[in-house]
Amino acid sequence: MAEPRLIEISPVTRVEGHGKVTIHLDAQNRVEEARLHIVEFRGFERFIRGRLLWEVPVIVQRLCGICPVSHHLAAAKAMDMICGVDVLPPTAEKMRRLMHYGQVMQSHGCTSSTSPRRTCCSASARRPSSATSSR
Amino acid sequence: MNETRKPRVATVSLAGCFGCHMAILDIDERLVGLMQAVEFDRSPLTDLKTFTRRCDIGIIEGGCCNEENVHVLQDFRRNCDVLIALGQCAIMGGLPAMRNAIMQSDAPLRECLEEAYITGAYIRNTTHQIPNDPALPLLLDRVYPCSEVVEIDYQIPGCAPGGDIIFETLSSILAGRFHGFSRDSFKFD
Numbered sequence: 186m187a188e189p190r191l192i193e194i195s196p197v198t199r200v201e202g203h204g205k206v207t208i209h210l211d212a213q214n215r216v217e218e219a220r221l222h223i224v225e226f227r228g229f230e231r232f233i234r235g236r237l238l239w240e241v242p243v244i245v246q247r248l249c250g251i252c253p254v255s256h257h258l259a260a261a262k263a264m265d266m267i268c269g270v271d272v273l274p275p276t277a278e279k280m281r282r283l284m285h286y287g288q289v290m291q292s293h294g295c296t297s298s299t300s301p302r303r304t305c306c307s308a309s310a311r312r313p314s315s316a317t318s319s320r
Numbered sequence: 321m322n323e324t325r326k327p328r329v330a331t332v333s334l335a336g337c338f339g340c341h342m343a344i345l346d347i348d349e350r351l352v353g354l355m356q357a358v359e360f361d362r363s364p365l366t367d368l369k370t371f372t373r374r375c376d377i378g379i380i381e382g383g384c385c386n387e388e389n390v391h392v393l394q395d396f397r398r399n400c401d402v403l404i405a406l407g408q409c410a411i412m413g414g415l416p417a418m419r420n421a422i423m424q425s426d427a428p429l430r431e432c433l434e435e436a437y438i439t440g441a442y443i444r445n446t447t448h449q450i451p452n453d454p455a456l457p458l459l460l461d462r463v464y465p466c467s468e469v470v471e472i473d474y475q476i477p478g479c480a481p482g483g484d485i486i487f488e489t490l491s492s493i494l495a496g497r498f499h500g501f502s503r504d505s506f507k508f509d
């Protein structure tokens with residue numbers, strides 16, 4: 186009879202970087218447990234506390250360089266809640282949507298041929314300023 | 321460097337957000353030329369998880385926030401002739417290093433873990449445990465820039481660095497004619 190075994194898949198490559206999966210097998214080689222580990226811990230939850238309101242959307246972009254806009258917009262919404270904003274001005278709403286579409290395009294391999302720094306799917310969409318979180 | 325072979329490049333993301341790797345892709349169509357001029361070894365771009373051979377250049381994104389980051393970084397130092405720290409995280413810890421400086425705290429790391437897993441407003445963790453599976457790498461007391469762990473040869477600043485500066489720096493290092501950055505390349509408005 187085999188010994189209990191541990192299969193480790195590390196890193197998991199089709200997530201943003203830093204995951205690990207361990208599969209625990211029993212003595213009969215049956216899966217007992219499969220665990221997903223998020224190995225990178227940075228502590229954003231704590232260290233954004235005490236920062237200026239409008240810094241936060243820009244700070245949390247650095248949670249993930251692949252979907253920074255999602256984090257930016259999530260923080261912008263949190264800032265809206267803190268400030269008691271229920272209805273966005275139409276321009277802000279459109280800008281947020283535009284940014285998000287830009288990110289979706291970028292994530293799906295869209296590249297422009299001539300002027301990479303001017304397209305919505307290149308650098309300009311990736312590191313937005315905090316403009317959309319202010320009113 | 322042997323004339324007949326392409327320079328080999330390895331890349332890795334330590335305690336970074338992968339934004340710097342995304343920024344490498346921001347060199348856009350020039351990537352095609354780069355792929356022809358160099359050979360990528362260990363890198364998320366190739367999915368190779370270990371070195372297959374010694375490399376000329378290692379590109380590091382992110383600083384060190386856990387022991388695994390340190391081991392990987394040391395492995396890169398051993399296996400690469402030249403190491404480039406790409407982006408603020410690799411150069412000085414970047415945003416994750418904000419945890420080093422949580423004010424009035426004797427135990428910033430503990431505070432971060434508790435906020436994330438126990439006391440945070442939307443956390444539902446009935447066991448009140450902080451993840452401690454043996455598969456998880458041990459967290460370091462602080463977030464360390466790469467240069468505090470191994471010797472770093474070049475630094476490309478930015479969060480993330482622009483595609484142009486990555487391309488130009490990499491090209492000139494490959495050509496052996498890198499003499500620092502021009503003033504213009506860091507003019508921010």
Ligand code: SF4
Binds near residue numbers: 250409480
């Ligand atoms: S320097 Fe910025 S873009 Fe690069 S890994 Fe760090 S947070 Fe991400």
